[in-house]
Amino acid sequence: MNRYPLWKYITVVVALLIGFIYTLPNFFGESPAVQVSSAKATLKVDTKTLDLAESTLKAAGVETSGLFLDANGVKVRLKDTDTQLKAKDLLEKAFNPDPADPHYVVALNLLSSSPKWLTDMGALPMYLGLDLRGGVHFMLQVDMKGALTKRLDAVSADLRSLLRDKSVRHGGVNREGERISIRFRDEETRGKARIVLEDNQPDLALVEQGDGSDLRLIATLKPTAILKLQESAIKQNMGTLHNRINELGVAEPVIAQQGADRIVVQLPGVQDTAKAKDILGRTATLEIRMVDDTPGSLEAALAGQVPFGTELYIERGGRPLLVKKQVMLTGDRLTDAQPGFDNQTQEPAVHLSLDSAGSRIFKDITRENVGKRMAILLIEKGKGEVVTAPVIRTEIGGGRVQISGSMSTVEANDTALLLRAGSLAAPMEIVEERTIGPSLGAENIKKGFDSTIWGFATIAVFMTAYYLLFGLISVTALAANLLFLVALLSMLQATLTLPGIAAIALTLGMAIDANVLINERIRDELRNGAPPQTAIHTGYDRAFDTILDSNITTLIAGIALLIFGSGPVRGFAVVHCLGILTSLFSAVVVSRALVNLVYGGRKVKSLSIGQVWKPGVDTAVPK
Amino acid sequence: MEFFRIKKDIPFMRHALVFNVISLITFLLAVFFLATRGLHLSVEFTGGTLIEVNYSQATDLGKIREGLGKAGYTDITVQNFGSSRDVMIRLPLKAEQNSAKIGEAVMGVLDAEAPGASLRRVEFVGPQVGRELAENGALALLLVIIGIVIYLAMRFEWRFSVSAIVANLHDVIIILGFFAFFQWEFSLSVLAAVLAVLGYSVNESVVVFDRVRETFRKVRGLTTPQILDHAITSTISRTVITHGSTQVMVLSMLIFGGETLYYFSLALTIGICFGIYSSVLVASPLVMWLGVSREHFVKPKKQIEGANEDGAVV
Numbered sequence: 001m002n003r004y005p006l007w008k009y010i011t012v013v014v015a016l017l018i019g020f021i022y023t024l025p026n027f028f029g030e031s032p033a034v035q036v037s038s039a040k041a042t043l044k045v046d047t048k049t050l051d052l053a054e055s056t057l058k059a060a061g062v063e064t065s066g067l068f069l070d071a072n073g074v075k076v077r078l079k080d081t082d083t084q085l086k087a088k089d090l091l092e093k094a095f096n097p098d099p100a101d102p103h104y105v106v107a108l109n110l111l112s113s114s115p116k117w118l119t120d121m122g123a124l125p126m127y128l129g130l131d132l133r134g135g136v137h138f139m140l141q142v143d144m145k146g147a148l149t150k151r152l153d154a155v156s157a158d159l160r161s162l163l164r165d166k167s168v169r170h171g172g173v174n175r176e177g178e179r180i181s182i183r184f185r186d187e188e189t190r191g192k193a194r195i196v197l198e199d200n201q202p203d204l205a206l207v208e209q210g211d212g213s214d215l216r217l218i219a220t221l222k223p224t225a226i227l228k229l230q231e232s233a234i235k236q237n238m239g240t241l242h243n244r245i246n247e248l249g250v251a252e253p254v255i256a257q258q259g260a261d262r263i264v265v266q267l268p269g270v271q272d273t274a275k276a277k278d279i280l281g282r283t284a285t286l287e288i289r290m291v292d293d294t295p296g297s298l299e300a301a302l303a304g305q306v307p308f309g310t311e312l313y314i315e316r317g318g319r320p321l322l323v324k325k326q327v328m329l330t331g332d333r334l335t336d337a338q339p340g341f342d343n344q345t346q347e348p349a350v351h352l353s354l355d356s357a358g359s360r361i362f363k364d365i366t367r368e369n370v371g372k373r374m375a376i377l378l379i380e381k382g383k384g385e386v387v388t389a390p391v392i393r394t395e396i397g398g399g400r401v402q403i404s405g406s407m408s409t410v411e412a413n414d415t416a417l418l419l420r421a422g423s424l425a426a427p428m429e430i431v432e433e434r435t436i437g438p439s440l441g442a443e444n445i446k447k448g449f450d451s452t453i454w455g456f457a458t459i460a461v462f463m464t465a466y467y468l469l470f471g472l473i474s475v476t477a478l479a480a481n482l483l484f485l486v487a488l489l490s491m492l493q494a495t496l497t498l499p500g501i502a503a504i505a506l507t508l509g510m511a512i513d514a515n516v517l518i519n520e521r522i523r524d525e526l527r528n529g530a531p532p533q534t535a536i537h538t539g540y541d542r543a544f545d546t547i548l549d550s551n552i553t554t555l556i557a558g559i560a561l562l563i564f565g566s567g568p569v570r571g572f573a574v575v576h577c578l579g580i581l582t583s584l585f586s587a588v589v590v591s592r593a594l595v596n597l598v599y600g601g602r603k604v605k606s607l608s609i610g611q612v613w614k615p616g617v618d619t620a621v622p623k
Numbered sequence: 624m625e626f627f628r629i630k631k632d633i634p635f636m637r638h639a640l641v642f643n644v645i646s647l648i649t650f651l652l653a654v655f656f657l658a659t660r661g662l663h664l665s666v667e668f669t670g671g672t673l674i675e676v677n678y679s680q681a682t683d684l685g686k687i688r689e690g691l692g693k694a695g696y697t698d699i700t701v702q703n704f705g706s707s708r709d710v711m712i713r714l715p716l717k718a719e720q721n722s723a724k725i726g727e728a729v730m731g732v733l734d735a736e737a738p739g740a741s742l743r744r745v746e747f748v749g750p751q752v753g754r755e756l757a758e759n760g761a762l763a764l765l766l767v768i769i770g771i772v773i774y775l776a777m778r779f780e781w782r783f784s785v786s787a788i789v790a791n792l793h794d795v796i797i798i799l800g801f802f803a804f805f806q807w808e809f810s811l812s813v814l815a816a817v818l819a820v821l822g823y824s825v826n827e828s829v830v831v832f833d834r835v836r837e838t839f840r841k842v843r844g845l846t847t848p849q850i851l852d853h854a855i856t857s858t859i860s861r862t863v864i865t866h867g868s869t870q871v872m873v874l875s876m877l878i879f880g881g882e883t884l885y886y887f888s889l890a891l892t893i894g895i896c897f898g899i900y901s902s903v904l905v906a907s908p909l910v911m912w913l914g915v916s917r918e919h920f921v922k923p924k925k926q927i928e929g930a931n932e933d934g935a936v937v
Contacts (some may be wrong), residue, residue: 131883139752431749435726440675440743447881455875459868466864499812502876502884506891509872510823513865517830520861546833549778550826556770557822561815564763566756567667569815576819613628 001533002600004593012593015585016480022487024118025125031065031113032084036091037073037105044410045073049095049104056094062087077111084108107250108269126490129497129571132445134438135268136276140241140428142261147233147426148178148226154335154355155204156180159219161356162200168193180219181209190215230260232336233426238263244280263428269438277430288329288365291373291389292322313375313386321389323375328365333358339412342402348412352401359399367395376403448501455505456482459512467519469598469608474515477591481511484582489575497571507579510554514587518543519609526612532604540592547588555580627860635855636848639908646905650793653800660803665810666746668760670753672714672725675744681707682737690736691729704882710740716750760814767818768792771825779832780919786909787828790901791821798893802886812887820894823869827862827902834858835910839920847916851907859903866899 036053038045050069053076057064064087066077076091078084088106095104112125130137152175159180160173170193171183184190194206194217203225210216221229238255241263245253254266270276292298292310301312301322315321336353354362365374375389388403459478463471485504489496522539530538558580561573599607635642666673687710688701700713714725726745733740748756768788775784798817802809834854838845845853873895877888 141749141751429749430747431752433726433745433747435742435745437741437743439677439741443881444883447879447884450879451872451876451884454879455872458871458875462868462871498883499815499887502812502880502887505872505876506819506869509869510826512868513826516861516865516868520858520864524857542837546830549829549833552774553771553825553829554819554822556774557767557818557825560763560766560770561818563766564759565811565815566759567811569811572812572815572819 002536002596004596004600008589009593009597012590016483016590019480019483019487021118021121022123022490023483025112025114025123026486026490028112028114028118028125030110030125032078032081033109033111034076034078034084034088034091035073035105035107035109036076036095037107038103043103045069045104050074052094053091056090057087060086060090062090073105075109075111077113109252122491124490124493126486126496127493128441128445129495129500130266130268130434130441131436131498131568132441132448132496133268134436134441135266136270137267137432137434138265138276138280138430139258139432140237140263140265140280141431142234142237142263143427143429144230144233144261147229148221149175150426151229152178152180152221155201155219155221157356159197159201161360162196163193166196168196178220180204182217182219184215184217185213187215190217193217234261234263237426237428241265241280262431280428280430287327287331287377287384288362289327289375289377290324290365290369291375292324293373298322311384313377313384315386315389321375321386323377323386323389328374329354329358329361333361337416339409339416348409350403350412350416352403354399354401356399359397362399362401363395363397366392370394444498445501448498448505452501452505452508456508459509463512463515467610470519470522470595471610473591473594473598474512474519474587476594477515477586478508478512480590481579481583481586482508484586485575485579488578488582492578494574494578495571496575497568499568499572500575503572503575503579507576507583511579511583511587513550514543514547514583515591517546518587518591522607522609523612526607526609527614532599532607535607536595536599540588540595544588547584551580551584627863629856629859632849632852632856633859634848634852635904636851636908636911639848639904639911642904643908646793646901649797649800653797653803656800656803657796660806662799662803662809663806664757665808666713666748666753667811668753668757668809670716670748670750672716672729672748673744673746674712674714674726674729674742675704676710676712676730676733676740677743678708678710678737678739678741680739682710682739684710686737687712687733690732693736694728694732696729696732709743756811760811763814763818764795764821767821771822775825775829775832779836780915782910782913782915782919783828783832786906786913787825787832787902789909790828790906791824791898793905794824794894794897794901795821797897798890801893802890807886807889810886812883813890816887816890816894820891820898824894824898824902827866827898828906830858830861831855831902831907832910835907835915836920839917843917847911851911855903855907862899862903866895870895 036045036049047069050067053074054067057067057076062078062083064076064078068075076087078087085108088108092106095106112119114123114125156173156175159182163170163173163182169185169189171185173180173182182193184193190208194208197204197206197217197219201219203222204219205222207218207220208216209218234257238257241255242253245255245265245267250267250270252268254264256264258264265280267276292307294307297307297310298320300307301310302320306312307322309325310322311325313321313323333354334352335355336351338351340349340351341347342349369392371392373389373391376387377384390403456478460475463475465471467474482504485507489500494500518539521543522535525535525538526532555577558573558577561569562577565573684701684703688699691699691701691712696714698715700711702711703709704711712729714729725747726742730740730742771791772784772788775787795817798820799809801807802813807813831854834857835850838850838854842850842853870892873888873891876884877892880888
């Protein structure tokens with residue numbers, strides 16, 4: 001009786017082993033490191049970057065404890081924070097010779113310092129939340145209404161030129177709130193306009209309104225088009241944020257969409273909120289200018305004499321380029337940029353879409369400048385970069401522009417992203433901000449850790465004193481629960497926050513309930529005269545139903561928190577729910593395995609479960 | 624060791640009425656304080672800015688108040704927490720101020736008026752976010768209630784699920800009543816604690832109800848109050864030990880957890896104490912008033928026509 005089959009013991013041992021392995025990285029902690037990653041979408045970090053980092057550090061005699069390349073960039077592990085700072089300065093100088101124009105992000109970082117075999121198994125320490133490591137958390141709200149009106153303004157301009165091109169006479173196109181109204185003088189033109197619009201503007205829903213001489217066509221964006229617009233607006237804003245945050249030199253920024261119109265930005269380790277906000281709120285623009293191809297002027301500029309009204313830029317690929325200061329077109333007119341292929345040559349290309357006013361301007365520019373080069377520049381922080389400088393072959397109308405020639409698919413993708421990400425699709429506003437200083441983070445870890453340890457120790461002492469061996473077994477099961485929980489959190493790389501630590505402590509306090517239930521039941525059975533082995537068996541059996549019921553009700557509360565909670569509540573809920581699941585396993589299976597190991601399969605006279613008091617037997621209690 | 628040497632079942636149900644009256648009074652008081660004083664909601668719910676700074680030496684709060692007042696900030700609260708060196712500044716939402724920049728602006732004022740402050744924490748919450756958090760909190764509460772009622776009704780009986788949820792909502796209201804009475808800050812983590820308590824103390828009722836059901840099935844010839852008394856008495860040892868253990872953990876958080884976990888663990892402490900009381904002394908009488916009886920648990924044996932005493936049909 002009370003013997004587990006071998007496979008059950010093996011399951012428990014394997015579970016404990018896995019729990020131990022995945023908990024292990026948390027003990028090794030993290031070591032200082034420097035991370036070099038690309039600051040530009042078009043620049044890739046590869047083995048060359050790794051070699052440069054290695055040779056730079058070697059030349060300066062900085063000892064590293066390992067260099068490697070991963071998806072984020074080159075990471076250099078260092079012994080202590082002093083060498084970390086030294087290495088950062090060295091690498092900064094080597095990779096960004098011109099501090100005003102950084103090509104790489106060199107950032108301080110922390111790397112798990114567990115042995116390689118652990119990291120290879122995917123065993124990483126728990127991911128600490130901002131309240132434990134310090135940093136900034138922003139929640140930004142994207143102004144979707146703004147995006148919508150911006151789009152409708154562009155559409156009305158499109159409609160005007162479309163109707164003019166098709167020679168449909170109208171009495172004015174106006175945006176009224178979230179719809180566009182077009183006036184007509186007679187029924188016939190309205191019908192004609194309707195056909196034209198339906199053919200050319202599939203995103204619009206059209207309704208006829210008015211009578212007599214006041215005839216109107218009301219155009220609104222179809223719901224699917226609005227949805228698409230919102231999605232692309234939030235994607236574009238996230239892309240822009242990503243590019244900007246790269247400049248901050250943050251090792252592991254989190255940029256995530258929350259809900260339909262919100263973006264959460266978390267910057268661990270960043271203390272300078274003012275700079276962070278400045279960078280997040282900055283606008284970048286696109287400019288189209290003409291290239292000065294006058295013979296001799298480029299040479300003069302290179303010699304130091306930049307001709308009046310022009311600027312010298314270095315094109316991607318390293319060739320110098322003289323660009324006129326006069327701006328022909330700005331990025332405000334750009335509605336989209338997508339990578340693709342040239343229809344004729346099948347070369348990689350970027351397709352740009354301009355709004356109607358932009359198209360008209362672009363048509364004029366190209367007509368007047370066939371055979372010349374124009375430059376597309378991205379202006380950020382008042383500093384421009386030539387994205388591309390193609391030769392104009394023919395007049396380009398219709399607002400569809402294609403940039404092609406000497407581009408790889410990757411470059412086409414990156415350029416399109418850069419152009420799209422250059423500006424925000426819709427204005428954003430910070431609706432939530434949380435800044436946690438690094439000292440507070442470290443203190444929070446200590447506080448959370450202390451609470452858990454002291455609580456656990458007290459429970460352990462009491463349980464062992466009250467239930468003796470069974471108490472010890474319960475405490476071991478509780479410790480196993482802690483092990484499983486930490487291992488699970490490390491495995492899932494869930495973010496651990498202070499409320500999360502509180503949830504660990506609380507879960508442990510609640511998990512002991514299952515073992516108390518079992519131990520009390522066993523005592524009950526013994527009190528009623530059951531032999532020890534039967535008492536263990538029925539004790540565990542009977543307690544299980546109750547344990548299941550009570551855990552499920554607790555789980556219901558946990559899941560509700562998980563669904564509706566945000567921020568700190570969510571951190572609490574995740575750990576709480578996982579803790580309930582691990583406690584079911586450890587309190588029932590692990591403790592039973594231990595009990596069976598000790599008592600199972602042999603004759604037992606009594607159980608070490610503390611004193612079992614029986615009414616009537618104990619005469620010491622006065623009546 | 625055996626703490627509970629109880630010879631006979633304690634006649635809890637004889638005093639059921641008294642307990643229910645006590646509960647009702649506490650409950651009404653809690654509602655009264657909630658209505659008159661209201662909850663002291665944190666910036667997470669109301670929106671606004673909270674700034675926590677730390678000085679290397681004890682600092683004069685008056686100076687900070689004065690300085691901020693001069694800089695044009697109204698309706699601010701400046702207070703110490705933890706020690707005289709830690710200062711917490713709360714600013715309400717103002718439409719005309721650029722709320723996102725408030726943190727820096729305040730630090731600027733502090734540097735001028737009371738230098739030496741190091742920024743520990745800034746929390747800014749916009750008005751819309753605050754409202755959403757409050758709504759989501761209410762929804763979470765509702766979901767927990769519905770979920771628990773359905774589960775208990777399935778596992779036990781509707782009478783049990785109704786009494787359990789009434790008893791535990793009474794706990795929740797009382798916790799909120801405490802927060803209203805003492806004007807403790809009600810933050811998101813307190814809300815989490817309240818919901819955790821709800822799940823936790825239902826768990827307590829479940830343990831008692833489990834025994835009730837078992838006793839109904841096993842023991843014949845006892846009246847309903849006697850059965851309830853027996854169930855409560857036989858689980859009381861476990862009740863006290865379990866809650867003691869959980870309380871030890873919570874206490875440890877209360878002592879070591881610092882400011883952030885303080886109100887969280889305080890809410891849990893009240894919740895645990897009233898959780899014991901309500902699940903034993905509120906839920907059980909309610910079950911009794913609702914008229915639970917043996918028939919609700921013991922399925923009547925099907926009488927097959929023509930069957931003899933052994934149930935065999937020829």
